[in-house]
Amino acid sequence: MENNNKPAVPSLFEWAGGMAVFEKLFDRFYDKVLADDILEPVFKHMSPQHRLHVAHFVAEVLGGPKLYSESEGSHFQMIQKHLAKHLTQQHRKRWMELLLETADQLQLPDDPEFRSAFLAYLEWGTRIAVLNSNLDNVDEDPDMPMPKWDWGVPGGPYLG
Numbered sequence: 520m521e522n523n524n525k526p527a528v529p530s531l532f533e534w535a536g537g538m539a540v541f542e543k544l545f546d547r548f549y550d551k552v553l554a555d556d557i558l559e560p561v562f563k564h565m566s567p568q569h570r571l572h573v574a575h576f577v578a579e580v581l582g583g584p585k586l587y588s589e590s591e592g593s594h595f596q597m598i599q600k601h602l603a604k605h606l607t608q609q610h611r612k613r614w615m616e617l618l619l620e621t622a623d624q625l626q627l628p629d630d631p632e633f634r635s636a637f638l639a640y641l642e643w644g645t646r647i648a649v650l651n652s653n654l655d656n657v658d659e660d661p662d663m664p665m666p667k668w669d670w671g672v673p674g675g676p677y678l679g
């Protein structure tokens with residue numbers, strides 16, 4: 520029988536703390552990127568909106584509002600932004616390292632359930648970014664939907 524008293528499972532976006540958390544996370548992160556020897560050359564020409572767009576993209580993937588796809592871009596456009604950037608595993612690893620360091624500094628939830636899902640998405644997304652960055656074009660539907668990431672095997676946060 521269905522248990523109607525079960526609390527609703529929050530999205531990863533809600534559990535992380537909402538949009539202000541994502542905007543601050545990527546703002547601090549790109550400050551670090553621009554001060555980093557390995558990543559600065561890759562990002563030195565990024566637009567002033569870049570950090571906000573990436574924050575909104577990731578927030579949307581994790582269950583947040585559709586700010587990115589409804590007014591800033593699309594999954595297809597995001598893929599296009601990485602084409603021919605010739606990213607390496609060294610770039611990707613430093614990107615991951617700085618983002619996770621920032622997440623710790625801003626005290627994003629550090630429960631195993633949230634962090635394993637968050638890390639899984641970042642691993643997936645950054646590896647695809649590297650793959651696409653070594654292509655000149657991709658044969659994808661321009662209307663392809665945004666990816667959606669959820670809690671995975673744990674199914675939700677540990678609520679005690």
Ligand code: HEM
Pocket residue numbers: 561562564565566568569572573576577591592597600601604606610611614640641643644645648649
């Ligand atoms: C989960 C992983 C990632 C996501 C969600 C993501 C998302 C995005 C988005 C949304 C844009 C477009 C921003 C805009 O509209 O201004 C973008 C552009 C870009 N991304 Fe990523 N990205 C990821 C990983 C990476 C990695 C690992 C690198 C390199 C180490 C990278 C390098 C770039 C570059 C160079 C641009 C173009 C910047 C410019 O406009 O000059 N991305 N990314």
